[in-house]
Structure formats: C-alpha cells, structure tokens
C-alpha cells in the first residue's frame with residue numbers, strides 16, 4: 001500500500017481508476033496523498049481554495065460506493081476545477097476581486113456531472129474534488145497574469161507563464177498536484193496552457209458541455225473541457241462532462257452523451273491531416289515549427305497523409321475575436337454591480353456612485369479594458385462598423401473550415417507561435433492577443449480542438465500540437481491523439497526531468 005501510494009501522483013486517471021476499482025488503494029488514501037502534495041507545492045500559485053474536510057468526505061463517499069459495488073469508472077479519482085466553475089462547497093472567485101468570498105448555492109453542471117451528480121438528474125461520475133484552481137480574471141488572458149490572486153508559475157520553469165486563462169489547471173496537472181482538471185476555452189484557454197505546460201487538453205464542440213454555472217465571459221464561445229496527462233484520460237473525463245442540459249443551458253446541444261474512449265485505438269491508415277499554410281508561415285518560432293514537423297512525420301509513420309490546406313482568414317480571427325469576445329463580456333459582466341454578488345465598495349455617495357466605485361475597485365485592468373472595448377463596439381453608430389462586420393467575418397471563418405474539411409479529416413498545426421514566455425515578458429496586452437492567432441479560428445467556428453505535447457523548444461519548454469476536427473467528431477480527435485501517444489512518450493515527460501528537477 002505504502003509503496004503504491006508514494007507514486008500515486010505519477011499515475012494517470014486511467015491507472016488510478018483501475019487501482020481504485022481493484023481496491024488496491026482507497027479513494028481516501030488517494031485524496032490524502034494529493035492533498036499533501038498540494039500543500040507541499042504552493043510555489044506555483046495554482047490553487048485558490050481548498051476545503052480538506054469536503055474533499056475527504058467526498059473520498060469516503062466514493063469508498064462507500066466502491067464497497068457497495070455501484071461505482072462508475074472514474075469513481076474516487078481526484079480532480080480540481082478551474083475557479084470559473086461555481087461550486088457549492090468551495091469558494092468561487094473567477095480570479096477576480098469582484099467575487100472574493102463568493103459562495104455559490106449550487107454546483108455548475110460540469111462539476112455536478114463529474115462529482116455527485118446533478119440534483120434530480122443522472123448520478124455523477126463520483127470524482128473527488130481537491131480544490132479550485134487559479135485562472136485569469138473572468139478567463140480573460142493568455143498568461144495567467146490577470147488573476148487578482150497572483151500569477152500562476154509554469155512547473156517547467158518558475159520564471160515562465162503557464163499560459164492562460166486555465167493556467168492553474170495546466171500547472172497543477174503538469175506538477176502532478178492533481179491527475180486531471182477542468183478548464184474553459186473561449187479563445188484558446190484550454191489548448192494554450194496545455195501546450196505551455198506539456199499536458200493534454202481538449203475543448204469540445206461548442207454546446208457539447210453545459211455552460212450552466214460557468215461564470216460567463218463570452219457566451220457564444222465559452223466551452224468547458226478537461227486537461228490531463230493523456231488523450232485517454234481526456235476521453236474518460238470528457239465522456240463524463242458532456243451531454244444535453246436543456247433546462248439550464250439553452251445552447252447545450254441535443255446530442256446524446258458519448259463514450260469518447262470507444263474509438264481511441266482505431267487505425268490511422270489513410271487519415272488525411274490538413275496543414276494550414278497560414279499556421280506554419282512567418283511568425284511561427286523555429287523551435288515550435290521543428291517539434292510540430294517532427295510530430296507530423298510521426299503521423300505519416302502511423303499511416304496518415306499530410307494534405308496542404310488554407311484557412312485564409314486566420315489573421316482576421318484576432319480582430320474578430322477581440323471585438324466579439326469583449327462585446328459579450330461587457331454585457332455579461334454588467335451583473336457585477338455590488339448588489340447581487342460578491343464585492344461592494346466601502347465608500348460611496350449614492351447608488352450610481354456605488355456602482356461606479358464597486359466596478360472601479362472590483363475589476364482588474366484587463367477586464368476594464370474589455371468592458372470599454374465591448375461597450376464601444378456595441379454602441380449606436382459603431383455597432384454596424386465593428387460588431388456586425390465581425391459577426392460576418394466570423395461566419396466566413398467557419399465556412400473556411402468547412403471548405404478545408406472537404407480535403408482532410410483533421411487539421412494539425414501549432415497551438416501557439418512560441419513556447420511559454422517569461423512572466424512579465426509581454427509589456428502590452430496586444431502582444432498577448434497576437435499570440436492567440438492559432439487557437440482563435442477554431443473557437444470562432446465552434447469546432448472541437450485539442451493540444452497534445454509533441455516535444456520541447458527553447459529553454460526546454462514544452463511544445464504542443466493543435467488538432468482541430470469537424471463538429472461533434474471529438475472521438476476522432478482523441479483517437480488521433482491517442483495513437484500518437486501510444487507511439488511516442490512526450491506526454492510522459494515531467495517537470496522533474498527538467499533542469500530544475502525538484503518536483504518528484
């Protein structure tokens with residue numbers, strides 16, 4: 001028992017699930033092991049809230065289900081949630097001072113589905129929540145430097161960003177503080193931090209997972225997904241997270257819950273992988289390019305064919321996204337007025353001043369910037385010139401993908417133009433926005449996308465490859481990633497093997 005438990009944090013979700021099912025380790029012992037590890041590694045700034053009693057109670061309940069023989073495949077496996085999902089038993093801040101001390105009366109649907117189940121609905125997966133994970137304020141950012149609770153540090157090099165906005169999720173998985181985490185992706189926030197931290201992450205088709213209880217950033221783009229250490233683990237988690245939620249999220253898709261592990265090992269012979277010229281041209285760092293090229297060679301060895309394709313409006317995805325996302329954010333964030341949730345300014349003269357002071361003090365700079373941009377592009381006189389134009393180009397970007405999918409089954413390319421940069425390394429927000437170029441097109445089209453580790457670049461920092469496929473074909477994406485991971489071992493590398501070597 002002791003021998004196993006000292007290595008528990010090196011096991012994948014699939015391996016832990018097997019040990020738990022075979023009762024070689026208990027859920028309680030597993031939870032205690034990970035909680036001890038979380039307590040010993042606060043240097044990443046990954047966790048924002050822990051409630052040890054809650055975690056241990058959930059673990060005991062999982063053990064009881066195991067003893068009674070009515071446990072699902074993920075029962076008792078620990079995970080942690082991005083602090084953008086509301087949770088009944090843990091505080092929820094969305095990385096903002098505005099929600100400091102906020103306690104939700106309910107669990108987000110995704111949290112409930114992975115945990116104890118949706119009240120009045122299907123039973124949950126029975127996973128055990130370790131705590132809440134740091135993220136950029138209201139999920140706005142690419143470096144996790146916009147959190148009101150401090151930046152997250154990359155476990156591969158503490159002086160580097162873990163990426164954002166799900167930086168806490170990616171760092172915690174990479175540092176083996178949790179076997180898996182939830183994240184959300186509006187314009188790349190699962191894929192890019194997964195890439196920067198050398199873990200695997202998937203954003204499903206828009207509408208696959210319920211947005212109920214996800215603190216809203218840009219509602220037409222926001223989507224939940226898992227970060228873990230392998231495509232197989234992501235498939236296990238995604239199967240538990242997805243499914244229609246018609247009473248709570250009107251945009252959740254009416255497609256049945258799928259077992260995404262079913263197709264993992266399908267052969268890749270004849271698979272057509274599209275390589276968009278716009279993703280591999282100028283602006284892509286040579287180290288990232290080299291790792292991606294090597295991964296593409298591996299796919300050819302696995303039987304895939306590489307097909308040149310074009311996504312001609314790739315560059316336009318930046319202005320389009322940075323109009324649409326702030327527009328929706330400015331509307332969504334109007335609810336934070338000092339009355340309904342969280343923070344209220346201490347001193348004010350009248351009601352109007354209370355709103356002003358609360359929002360001036362409660363929001364950080366990036367959030368304010370986006371509220372101002374969003375309000376501007378929606379304002380009378382500018383709506384047609386900006387918002388409406390952006391919506392039209394968004395449609396064209398989605399159409400470009402459909403043209404591309406006539407030629408290929410899956411699209412592959414880099415996740416980001418560079419490896420993780422230094423914390424504080426980007427002095428203006430525009431540089432961050434530009435670095436989102438390869439993740440934004442898929443987000444605007446609502447397509448599923450994933451990131452998997454394919455090597456190391458400058459400073460021995462991880463490089464991720466992005467895979468994008470057509471609507472509702474997540475199982476194909478996971479299959480392609482899984483076959484790659486069966487043939488290679490980039491996904492098993494850990495920060496302990498890096499120059500610092502201290503996170504064993």
Ligand code: GLN
Nearest residue numbers: 139141185186187188189
């Ligand atoms: N980096 C993008 C932004 O800042 C994407 C964030 C996200 O996906 N939540 O908006």
